[in-house]
Amino acid sequence: MSRLGAQTFIYEKQPTIAAHSSFAGPKEGQGPLAEWFDVILQDDLLGQKSWELAESEMVRQCMERTLNEGGIPVDQAQAMLSGDLNNQIMASSFAARKLGIPFLGLYGACSTFVQSIVLGAALISGGFLENALCGASSHFCTAERQFRFPLELGTQRPPQASWTATACGTVLLLADGPKDAIKVTSGTIGKVIDLDIKDANHMGAAMAPAVFDTISAHFSDTGRKAEDYDLIVTGDLGWIGRNLLNELFRAAGIPVPDEKLIDCGASLFYQEQDAHAGGSGCGCIAAVACGCLMKRMEKGELNRVLLAGSGAMLSPTSSQQGQSIPGISYAVCLERGKK
């Protein structure tokens, strides 16, 4: 059904993104991308008793909204592929419990959103599914107490730290979607890359080498270059990680013009919002892609985009044990359908 690159799936039967939704928290809804989000939360607890349940409720609402937009009743949704940063991907699995949709739990840290599209598109292109819900979420308050410190401590954040976004993004992939919808044309699976960064507050540095590796593999597998894309959009490298990625491309002699490289984390907040290195979390690239990026493609502003998620595969345990932070990255090529 599909040709094989070394790490890249080419979807010969190209799934369409028939619908997408983006949810953003109160802080994210005051940033430069506010106008693009479908829902801006006024209350980041969503009426729940805990932040974890709130994140899960955000996932449920975001998945349901996307199904509604795409005209698929919940009981006809064939699979939900998603994950999040909580222990045992609690936000996604508890949302799947309420939705009752066959569930494939994934974990690629903050690259989970792109991982879910790589796999969802393969299952559709391979003829196994007619529709697939793909997505990922994060919540500032669940991630801080999970990976760093309880919020109540008021721990000071170093300048290279990123701010985990309270956000969610979901897409509905269809085997037979509208002709003019965005198509998923290829997907690249990353390797786990670790250049010995041990500072859990310096995610951009830990992830940039993995993003470099995956985008390079994508170029090599497809025979394409940066000039073949209108934009290359990375996940949550933040200001510092984005510059490191630029540096890696330069050192390898792979030309990627600075203006073609946009990082969702570096775009999510104004600098005066005190988010330091920028936004992060699974929900960052998910909400920015489903909000801003896909809408700009649908308007005709962008035709072909490479979306590269970036994940730091650390855990509280690995940090406490002094381990360095393994990074991973998945990439998908999105192309605007021709009317």
Added chain:
Amino acid sequence: MSRLGAQTFIYEKQPTIAAHSSFAGPKEGQGPLAEWFDVILQDDLLGQKSWELAESEMVRQCMERTLNEGGIPVDQAQAMLSGDLNNQIMASSFAARKLGIPFLGLYGACSTFVQSIVLGAALISGGFLENALCGASSHFCTAERQFRFPLELGTQRPPQASWTATACGTVLLLADGPKDAIKVTSGTIGKVIDLDIKDANHMGAAMAPAVFDTISAHFSDTGRKAEDYDLIVTGDLGWIGRNLLNELFRAAGIPVPDEKLIDCGASLFYQEQDAHAGGSGCGCIAAVACGCLMKRMEKGELNRVLLAGSGAMLSPTSSQQGQSIPGISYAVCLERGKK
């Protein structure tokens, strides 16, 4: 490429299990299945500094052994699909870091092994991969301190508790394997099912309804019955959960003869080994399937087996917040190749 059941993938191009390996810990290696395991660990630290690193090292060794058996050099392995019970699937992602194989991190709790085969087989059958390494692991010492209490406390275990196996199982799926190898012919994706069990020491009860739901869906999607299988092998329901599953089949009027139903958890330990309700953990079904089950199929004792993993999607946080335990189950049909 493949027909579509409501929850079941039918692999028209059937991937073969070209190689498989099973690792078992010292206690598991004294149980009734000892003769079947490929490697029995004498030291459950594997020379590492922590149990988490030990589990990861077990995954790495088990994956490498399977690649060697299958004659695929590490640098030609196209994808590794795996997961474990640690926060942020640390055992798998740290093993993937050492192996350098493109990595798809999965989380289906103790059903992750079967989830990895469902997805790996789809990627091969769909033409995206020529080979895929699938597997899962667990370690008693990492899981106890993760989900329950630090071992040092010596907390007394209730009779319905299961014993997380120190074990790992991996398979190498090939698009073009030997004719007489075991074939993966179909795979069923489960829904998240929760019947309000809140006791984190009573996993069998939390998971049995999900296993019932997935096996029922598999029968319904494929038009098959229990009599079409030589065995139905469940993951880690243990003694109590296995009886509950029997009860659910009886109540629903689905005939599943008692002698056809084998649970890996209920088979892993002698009762005098003090494992209470039986073995559990991602590695339980993985090691028993890769050790005992597949070897019995290759000997010609079994021709068609339904392998149904069972996962409890709880987290330490969800337990502390008083949430009930969502269960999930994936199933694959394994068939002996004809010479």
